[in-house]
Amino acid sequence: MTAKKKGAAKRDIVVIGASTGGVMALLELVKTLPHDFPAPILIVQHMAPYAQSLLPQLLSDVSALPAKHPRDGEALKPGVIYVAPPDYHLLIENDTVLVKRGPKENRFRPSIDALFRSAAYGYGPRVIGVVLTGYLDDGTSGLWCIQRLGGVTVVQSPDDATAPAMPTNALEFVQADHIVPLAELGALLVRLTTSPALAHPAVPKGYTALLGIEVNIAKNDNAFEMGIIDQGQLTAFTCPDCHGALTQLIEGKLIRFRCHTGHAYTISALLSEVSESVESLLYQSMRGLEESKMLLQHLGEYFAKDGQAAVADVFLTKAAHTEKQAHAVRKSIFQHQAFSGDLAPEARREIPEKP
Numbered sequence: 001m002t003a004k005k006k007g008a009a010k011r012d013i014v015v016i017g018a019s020t021g022g023v024m025a026l027l028e029l030v031k032t033l034p035h036d037f038p039a040p041i042l043i044v045q046h047m048a049p050y051a052q053s054l055l056p057q058l059l060s061d062v063s064a065l066p067a068k069h070p071r072d073g074e075a076l077k078p079g080v081i082y083v084a085p086p087d088y089h090l091l092i093e094n095d096t097v098l099v100k101r102g103p104k105e106n107r108f109r110p111s112i113d114a115l116f117r118s119a120a121y122g123y124g125p126r127v128i129g130v131v132l133t134g135y136l137d138d139g140t141s142g143l144w145c146i147q148r149l150g151g152v153t154v155v156q157s158p159d160d161a162t163a164p165a166m167p168t169n170a171l172e173f174v175q176a177d178h179i180v181p182l183a184e185l186g187a188l189l190v191r192l193t194t195s196p197a198l199a200h201p202a203v204p205k206g207y208t209a210l211l212g213i214e215v216n217i218a219k220n221d222n223a224f225e226m227g228i229i230d231q232g233q234l235t236a237f238t239c240p241d242c243h244g245a246l247t248q249l250i251e252g253k254l255i256r257f258r259c260h261t262g263h264a265y266t267i268s269a270l271l272s273e274v275s276e277s278v279e280s281l282l283y284q285s286m287r288g289l290e291e292s293k294m295l296l297q298h299l300g301e302y303f304a305k306d307g308q309a310a311v312a313d314v315f316l317t318k319a320a321h322t323e324k325q326a327h328a329v330r331k332s333i334f335q336h337q338a339f340s341g342d343l344a345p346e347a348r349r350e351i352p353e354k355p
Helices: 022-031 055-062 112-126 140-148 165-173 182-193 205-218 267-305 309-335 343-350
Strands: 013-018 041-045 081-083 089-093 096-100 127-131 152-156 178-180 233-238 245-251 254-259 264-266
Touching: 013 022, 013 112, 013 140, 022 041, 022 055, 022 182, 041 089, 041 112, 055 081, 089 112, 089 205, 112 127, 112 140, 112 205, 127 140, 127 165, 127 182, 140 152, 140 165, 140 245, 140 254, 152 165, 152 182, 178 182, 233 254, 254 267, 264 267, 267 309
Parallel strands: 013 041, 013 127, 041 081, 127 152, 152 178
Antiparallel strands: 089 096, 233 245, 245 254, 254 264
């Protein structure tokens, strides 16, 4: 692919993000694409970092287009489907595909947001961004970025998605250009790739600078040296992954966080991670109390057999008290709610309308 002449640019970069239910959705999508599809398609499908991905083979088997895990630095070609390898970010820059192990975003590597940002940063109005089925909200920030830089935004209809959270969250913050069921997506992409790209919108220099930093972070550049902390408002919160300081970033109505080592979180991902951490600490507390109770019980029974009734009574009383504490912590665990940013739309639904 070569640079387009001014005024002649087409929408010729397609980036797609999917999570839960995404494999089946992607298989259905690529079946509908023609062999002469004029744009490269770059896909991030969430998967376990230790898993062997057969997705390129599966897509190639049902599609007229070849699919592959790209090599780092490979030339970008139209009509090819590039799938992010497990545990690597997939990015694009200067008509090449980058495969990098930068910091995780929203607990994921590969990250949909990282791919979308790199496409928007390098290609602006030429980009078509697509969010498919999945949980939580990876892809929302990246889709907002694509729209901010003049690209086209497409979201799978939530009621058509196996897991509607990702499309729903994207629509919460992005006024998508197209909301379509999966069955109509292939034809839409064909139409969009034959349409001319719009002119580059005016974008504040500060936002462009931040975007460049975030793209470089995904490439595994040093977030601290690049000054990511200075790009937002420093908070009292710490990163659940590395415990580094978190800075707050604002994109429209979307709030995100990045730590000085590069890990990134949306509200949903951060709340989810903190909730898991709280549950883990509660289980550790319960385990410690139960072990203390067993030890106190053992000592009480020992002194009772040894004829030291008064000493035994002290230990057995403390064992009973500790057992009650353990039961209280256990009850707290079962009552603990896994919070996420999905509470925001829920809270809005519960606010009574003004008369």
